[in-house]
Amino acid sequence: MSPYHHGDLRRAVLAAAVTAITENGPTAISLRDLARRVGVSHAGPVHHFKDKAGLLTALAAEGFDLLADALVETRDSGGNFVEIGVSYVRFAIEHRAHFEVMFRPDLYHSDDESVATAQQRAREVLVSGAGQVPGDRDPEVAKLAAWSLVHGFATLWNTGSLSDPGDDPESTARAVAGMLFSK
Amino acid sequence: MSPYHHGDLRRAVLAAAVTAITENGPTAISLRDLARRVGVSHAGPVHHFKDKAGLLTALAAEGFDLLADALVETRDSGGNFVEIGVSYVRFAIEHRAHFEVMFRPDLYHSDDESVATAQQRAREVLVSGAGQVPGDRDPEVAKLAAWSLVHGFATLWNTGSLSDPGDDPESTARAVAGMLFSK
DNA sequence: CGGTGCATCTTGTCGGTGACAAGTTTCGTT
DNA sequence: AACGAAACTTGTCACCGACAAGATGCACCG
Structure with missing residues (x-):
């Protein structure tokens, strides 16, 4: 059989x-x-x-690759800085399992080569949007702020920490992310 | 003995x-x-x-109380909206163990009364800073953006996800949080 | 002052889990 | 056809969480 x-x-x-x-x-x-x-x-x-951490290592690597793919796709289809952030949130919610593992480095071998390179790739895609930062700010700081904002929103959403979540995380994320670059 | x-x-x-x-x-x-x-x-x-989740429930409740205390202290000593955010980050780093448990509701009894009320208190303190939101934005959205930003920065810091962290999380957090309310 | 009830802690046990060792089956290669 | 390596199984051990039952000491009431 x-x-x-x-x-x-x-x-x-x-x-x-x-x-x-x-x-x-x-x-x-x-x-x-x-x-x-x-x-x-x-x-x-x-x-x-090899062991349990090895399984989660593979999942994390796969996750960082999927995230990088998603961000690249958004960027290359003309998405601006805000839309890349929205894409980040969408990934975190659609691939919640991957996302939760990726940012729990205590659960896997975070120095593993496969996960390190995938993580690096995702980071570079995120950085690549920095040229589009509006205004006359320090792009380094603006980039970090944007990453923090979308990462925080995704995390709060996924953990159910928001008191009044609403039913459309994407549009909420878009509104919140837009906050960084308006007035 | x-x-x-x-x-x-x-x-x-x-x-x-x-x-x-x-x-x-x-x-x-x-x-x-x-x-x-x-x-x-x-x-x-x-x-x-009672059980392991019960222990983590107690830790989470204690954590939300400590967080609320810290935020109140910052607010009442004249801290503006940004400084309340910085205080949030400082708490997350200084009380990393508590913080990590607090936002992993799958690890504890999140519907427990003690933790629910403590969480509610922390939320209300966070909300109380909304009156100070600069500009003419929707305070609800601005509040959520600020929370997301500081929460995300703290999480990224604590997980070691930042490629070039620097050595002073507080000042970095201040710069990043300031990004929300400048130009 | 003596006893009794109860919270506190111990001992014992059970099923489940991760890790490892050793054996068995299948695949690929020559 | 045969052999070595890869894929999977079987067996075992220490550890863990949960539970049950017993031992101990404190507080309170008489």
Whole structure:
């Protein structure tokens, strides 16, 4: 019936991890539960990820890559500085599982090469929008402010910390981000 | 020698938890390790906190109270809107353990009464600065933007996500927060 | 001043988990 | 066809959270 070799266990486990994290948060997952979901023995995933932190390392790297892709897409389709920020928020909400892992470096091997390069790429895309900073401000500071703002909004949204969230995070994010560059 | 009754086990465990979380992050702690640190049996802490989430609930409640205190102090000593934000960042860094727990509602009983009221108080203090919002903007949006900005900066700082952090988070936070209300 | 009730803490236990070691099956290569 | 490596399984160990039951000491009431 089911082959001894799964075929693409690595991908299957990662997908199961995304589902499980979306359901219960990144700390609640267990390798053994993921193995069960995928239909493999309890030590199956270990072979591909070394340990639990290794699995989350792979997820974080994948996340930074997806984020960089999303930001590039927004930038290259003519999105201005604010829209890149909105894209950041959209990613955080749509890929909540990835996002939550990415910014919990205590959960994974943050010095791993794959995650470091992916993270660097995402950072560079974010930086690339700095040339579009309106006004006569210090672009370094403005960039950091914008990143902080969208990151904070996304985090507050995802943690359910907002008292009156509304139902459209994107437009709220757009309004909030616009605050940085108006009057 | 050591008395059967610890005296103030609850406080001792909370303090040990703060130390442990500061060292290894909030997910790495174990009730049994805290019990060991404090010098009681492995089930000692259970009596005071019911379960692990109960311990983190107490920590979160304590954290929201400390945050509200800090913000009130800044506000009442004449701090303007920006300085309240800087105070928020300062709290997040000085009380990193508390802060990290507070915004991980999946780790504790977020509907607990004690934590809910403390959280509400902190929120109200934050709102109270809204009257000072400069310019002619929508104060609701401006408030949310400010909160997002300082929260995001604090989170990025604490997670080590900034590529070139510098050595003075407070002044950086001040510069970044000022970005919202200049030109 | 003596006893009793109760909060506090201990001991013991259970299922679940991560990590590791060793074995088994399949694949790829020659 | 055979052999070595890769993929997965089985087994085990220490640790953890939760729970149950027992031991201890404090406070209060008589």
